[in-house]
Amino acid sequence: MELRQYWDLFKKWLWLIALTTIIAGAAAYFFSSQQTPIxxxxxxxxxxxxxxxxxxxxxxxxxxxxxxxxxxxxxxxxxxxxxxxxxxxxxxxxxxxxxxxxxxxxxxxxxxxxxxxxxxxxxxxxxxxxxxxxxxxxxxxxxxxxxxxxxxxxxxxxxxxxxxxxxxxxxxxxxxxxxxxxxxxxxxxxxxxxxxxxxxxxxxxxxxxxxxxxxxxxxxxxxxxxxxxPAVPPTHPVRPRVLMNTLLAMIIGGMIGLGAAFLIEYLDDTVKTPDDLARITPVSTLGIIAKSKYGDEGLITLEDPRSPIAEAYRTVRTGIQFASIDKPIRTLVVTSAGPGEGKSTTAANLAVVIAQAGKKVVLIDADLRKPTQHKRWKLPNTVGLTGALLMDELSENLDYLLSPTQVENLWLLTSGQLPHNPSELLGSHKLQELTDYLLGKYDLLLFDSPPALAVTDPVVLGRNMDGVIVVVDAGSTREPALVHVLSEMEKVNANIIGIVLNRYRRGRSSGYYYYYYDRYYSQDDGASTDGKGGRGEGDGKRASRRRKSRRQAERGWLSRQFSRFSR
Known part of the structure; x- marks a missing residue:
């Protein structure tokens, strides 16, 4: 570990070190004060x-x-x-x-x-x-x-x-x-x-x-x-030495807290940083999505398109474009090791930024067990993917299955009714026929699949698609789980184009990129309110204030990690 990493670890567990120091000092002070002076x-x-x-x-x-x-x-x-x-x-x-x-x-x-x-x-x-x-x-x-x-x-x-x-x-x-x-x-x-x-x-x-x-x-x-x-009556007791005992206990308590922090970090086998990813697997990191202080990021690429997190999704988009130079990637599966790691949020925001780049994108909710995309986009979940796959024969016009979204060039194919055999449906010829039909009209099909450790659906999908993106929840996804997912994908020759590190906890060392990012867009906001070709001054200021509160919360992350893979 580098000195910076030790410092980051110390800051991360400062609360534990402070807690053990205070408890040990308070206990020593209390018991010392209760003792009879000698x-x-x-x-x-x-x-x-x-x-x-x-x-x-x-x-x-x-x-x-x-x-x-x-x-x-x-x-x-x-x-x-x-x-x-x-x-x-x-x-x-x-x-x-x-x-x-x-x-x-x-x-x-x-x-x-x-x-x-x-x-x-x-x-x-x-x-x-x-x-x-x-x-x-x-x-x-x-x-x-x-x-x-x-x-x-x-x-x-x-x-x-x-x-x-x-x-x-x-x-x-x-x-x-x-x-x-x-x-x-x-x-x-x-x-x-x-x-x-x-x-x-x-x-x-x-x-x-x-x-x-x-x-x-x-x-x-x-x-x-x-x-x-001769002896004279002493004025100060020799025991208990309250101040000395308190200071000594605080030092010992702090050392115990520090040791506990190192032990916890040693026993913690979750993926937390891009360095962990580089150590575990040779698969490249497409992007790093910071953990938002506001909880679930939702469709942040729509709500706050100039936020650092939205820009991180555009970085992932750039990584996908680089991965498709030799062979175009038109069908893409987004999965994760376990549930709740942000794969659906990542898939939705990726669909937005790719559509904003001019590509016609269909976001397909292929999680036929616990679908969420229709709730995220506030759209009805009627026929959907299940209805199409259960048809005896696909009709010549399937556009009615797709629901347009508020984003230009982006459509959503919901999951439909939950089937009793989702793995068989996703591995059927009907899915291939549906995929071929949609590729005739759209540029990219983005599949939101279930967690790879829970079911085999992502492996079945990944085998037949152009690429797979694995979402890793920083501090939650365990290293053995990630290695197992990658191994299962490799067994079926799935094309793993990269990993997205989600909910990355920002550290002090990662703040330089977002400092200059905010400076750049602050200057741009000021220029755009001059009047010509831009928004009105009042609208610009209100939008700037809305973005400012979020940017202040998002500042200070992803410096060296971001620059490393973006270079």
Whole structure:
């Protein structure tokens, strides 16, 4: 697809895209507005850690510092911390700890010892109070834990010191009891006791040094959490983000609408444009008839002969003339794939423009199942085609079967009474005899036949006539249906001279031809009201006004498509 085609598709389905965008945005706005506003209070914390004076512990201290913030971040969201914070804030029975657990988030600031603590709650005051209370509870907890740990160490050392002190005292007493005796046995025991006493005293000194170090660490080196930026009650909720949700939903809705439009176009196998016809079949396009905003065009070639649609029918007439250069086309069948696709309207208007060109034309309503031409022309439907075909022998003068119309050189042969065997009648020798008789007096016989998919009548007619025109309703005729009709006609060697694309929906890209067309005829109208050889000024202005209202509705279609086949 070309960029222009994408743009045309976008314009065609703009209503769907706009609808899905509006619905999605309105739904998002409604549901977002109905949600309870959630406020977020934030507090920034600084984690302080004791650092050993020993150079051998420096690397361990660095590793601990990197992990301590993450450890505290996990501990801050623990269930005991939350329950303690709720109790200290005096919110027991008001806030469920389990619900609050999902409303607390902690995030360490990268490459720092800072921690951001966030608490979300529908009440901004409660959110700020809990955000400030939770660090206080955590500091108390960590201090208690560290104090308890140091106390346990001190008690253990105190117990060991007491034991060693008792051993020193006992050993010293035993050593004193030996007196000054110099016998070998006493001397040996004295030596053993003196060595033991020295070991006890050394151990006692080491334990005493450890105790002093622990006391010093307890006094000066506790890991603490300090509030750097306390939480304040927030003024704006973080959820729901009504505007953001609405915009996001509108974008998604628009994308869904656009995707649906492309899907519909992909699944739509109807013929819509001349490009579709060129892709489906090599049969040439004789003309493109625009879809009128006034509904059924009727006999527009009579009612508004200078309208763009009327001019399009004259273009089809030109295409028929080109197709009959090598072999004159004097019998022409107009059909379509299905009912309601505009074949009867096309046949009637073609008969008018060909008659206006000076040809003697007989429009034959060969739709012996649902005839419409007598209603269109407001003529009686008495004997008609059926009456002629049911005659035992055709009379020498059959002109009484034809009804003259208000168009010079144009006669209508109505269908007559509906027979029970229309296909057999249309394939009989009587039709050929009738055709030969009429061709002796008239230039062209134009048959309005039934839809080709519904019955076999058009195929029977097409086999015996000079040419067949297939009318395609843009946006209604399905591609398989058109291919089937063309295939059935080819099977009987019918001469398909072309296709007429009917009710073509005009796009912006097709407006240039009709812009210049209207300019040309507007200038011509002005010239024709000067007085000589033309209509009177009053009649000219009234006619111009009548045409103007219709031309304004018909402007802007068929540019490249029209110029392509007209060239």
């Amino acid at each position: 406020y977020r209070a934030s507090v920034r914390l600084l984690v302080s850690q004791s650092v050993s004076n020993s150079t051998s512990m420096q690397y361990a201290d660095i590793l601990a510092a990197e992990r301590l913030s993450s450890t505290y971040a996990q501990m801050l969201t623990a269930r005991p911390m939350i329950e303690a914070a709720i109790a200290k804030a005096g919110l027991e029975g008001i806030i469920d700890p389990e619900a609050l657990e999902n409303a607390i988030s902690v995030q360490p600031v990268r490459d720092t010892q800072l921690i951001d603590l966030h608490v979300e709650h529908p009440d901004p005051q409660i959110a700020a109070k809990l955000a400030n209370t939770l660090p206080e509870v955590f500091v108390e907890f960590t201090n208690q834990q560290q104090t308890a740990r140091y106390q346990e160490l001190k008690e253990s050392l105190q117990s060991q010191l007491e034991e060693i002190s008792q051993e020193i005292q006992t050993t010293d007493e035993r050593l004193q009891a030996l007196g000054d005796a110099t016998d070998p046995e006493t001397a040996s025991r004295r030596t053993i006791l003196e060595d033991r006493l020295a070991q006890y005293r050394s151990t006692y000194g080491n334990l005493l040094a450890q105790l002093e170090n622990i006391r010093l660490a307890e006094a000066n080196a506790l890991d603490t959490v300090t509030v750097v930026e």
